[in-house]
Amino acid sequence: MTATEHMTTGQRIARARYRNGWDQATLAEKIGRSVSWLSKVENGRLPLDRMSVVGQVAEALNVEIAELTGQPYRHDTAELDSGHSAIPGLRLALQHASMPGGAALLGSREPRDLAELEANVKLAERLRQDARFSALGEVLPGIITDLLISTNDERNRDRAEALMLRACHMARVSSNLLGHHDLGWTAVQRELVAAQRVGSPELVAAAAWDLCGVWLHEASVDAAKNAALAALDQIEPHVGIGGETIKALWGALHLRAAVAHSRLWRAVEAESHLAEARRVAVDLPGSGNVFQTQFNQVNTTIHAVEVSMELGRPREVISRAEDVAVAEIASSERQAHYWTCAAAGYLMNRKESDALDALLRADRIAPQHVRNRPLVRNLVRDLRDSGKHRREREVSHLASVMRLA
Structure with a gap:
């Protein structure tokens, strides 16, 4: 482990601030905070428990979000390394899939039958929902490569492109989780190409939904918000006459808009989009998961x-956390996300033991997801360093397996 891997988010903020030649007062003024607040963040006495705040600081410092979070993180076992070993192969597969004539560079490789590929995509989607990113990384590059060859067959092009969009969504999610945000952008660009080639409102909406996702991960919040609103305008004429798929995508885009507005601290707009999503969800299946949304x-x-x-x-x-029937959602990733948000809320309320319980529960459900999230790492480090609880052994163990200095 290098010295920079040991740096906290606060130390990374201080480094970027020094590089700009700013004192704490200058940065504090730019982000509308007090010098005392910034000093506590940089010294590790105050956790950055919201991506909205991390994104605001990154924008003021003119750095990419990964510079402040320290991603990508590496782990000591292949299982918890969450698919890092597959990144070179995934990158090559996406490069081929994204360049004009990329299929011609693959030689005489024969793709699998489309029915088999569709079955493979469905199995991979299960791995993605279960947050089993190491296993996903083993199969995803081959799926993308075979689908690329299949898109050259005019008879099956639309079907292959629709599958390509689904496969690239999984590539986007795993790349963003691991901190390879440039690769996440490459994946979503290929999704947008697939949607454009097929032209169906459903694929256009699904690609736009994932575009919002990649921008939220990069803390490009205005861009994510604008993309969600533009997509909602584009698909609105189809919602009233379409089936459940387009309605679900309409709702999912409203959820993207709600998160984006919340990170811009626009409460009225965020709650408005949440309300519309709730209205739509009532009439749709309780197990709904169109396009992995x-x-x-x-x-x-x-x-x-x-x-x-x-x-x-x-x-x-x-x-709000008390109102979530979290066990009813068939996604380990979503369940773990819920528990990490709840943990942040407990810590905001100075309920350290409840926060630790929530983090441990999330880690049991989806360790590959949890241990790669900057938010969780900040929460665990704050719990360990605060000394405001009696469960030092449990906190220290979690910090150790996450390789936190």
């Missing part, structure tokens, strides 16, 4: 917890 009633309540967290409303985070 997990758009259903439970996920709208999980998003409500996240929105309250990003808006900095501690009591509301907890009250």
Whole structure:
């Protein structure tokens, strides 16, 4: 482990500030905070428990979000390394899939039958929902490569492109989780190409939904918000006459808009988009998961917890968390996300033991997801260093397996 891997988010902020030649007063003024607040962040006495705040600081410092989070993180076992070993192969597969004539560079390789590929995509989607990113990384590059060859067959092009969009979504999610945000952007660009080639409102909406996702991960919040609103305008004429798929995507885009507005601290707009998502979800299947959006009633309540967290409303985070029937959602990733948001809320309310319980529960459900999240790492480090609890052994163990200095 290098010295920079040991740096906290606060230390990384201080480094970027020094590089700009700014004192604490200068940066504090740019982000609308006090010098005392910034000093506590840089010294590790105050956790950065919201991506909205991290993104604001990154924008003021003119750095990419990964510079402040320290991603990508590496782990000591292949299982917990969450698919890092697959990144070179995934990058090459996406490079081929994204360049004009990329299929011609693959030689005489024969793709698998489209029916087999579709079955493979479905199995891979299960791995993605279960947050089993190491296993996903083993199969995803081959799926993308075979689909690229299949898109050259005019008879099956639209079907292959639709599958390509689904495969590239999984590439986007795993790349962003691991901190390879440039690769996440490459994946979503290929999704947009697939949607354009097929032209169906459903694929256009699905690609736009994932575009919002990659921008939220990069803390490009205005861009994510604008993309969500533009996509909603584009698909609105189809919602009233379309089936459940387009309605679910309409709802999922409203959830993206709600998160984006919450990170911009625009509470009225965030709550408005949440309300529309709730309205739509009532009439759709409780197990809904079109295009891996997990758009259903439970996920709208999980998003409500996240929105309250990003808006900095501690009591509301907890009250909304109590309304989530989290066991009913068939996604380990979503369940773990819920528990990490709840943990942040408990810590905001100075309920350290409850926060630790929530983090441990999230880690049991989806360790590959949890241990790669900057938010979780900040929470664990703060719990370990605060000394405001009696469970030092459990906190120290979690910090150790996450390789936190």
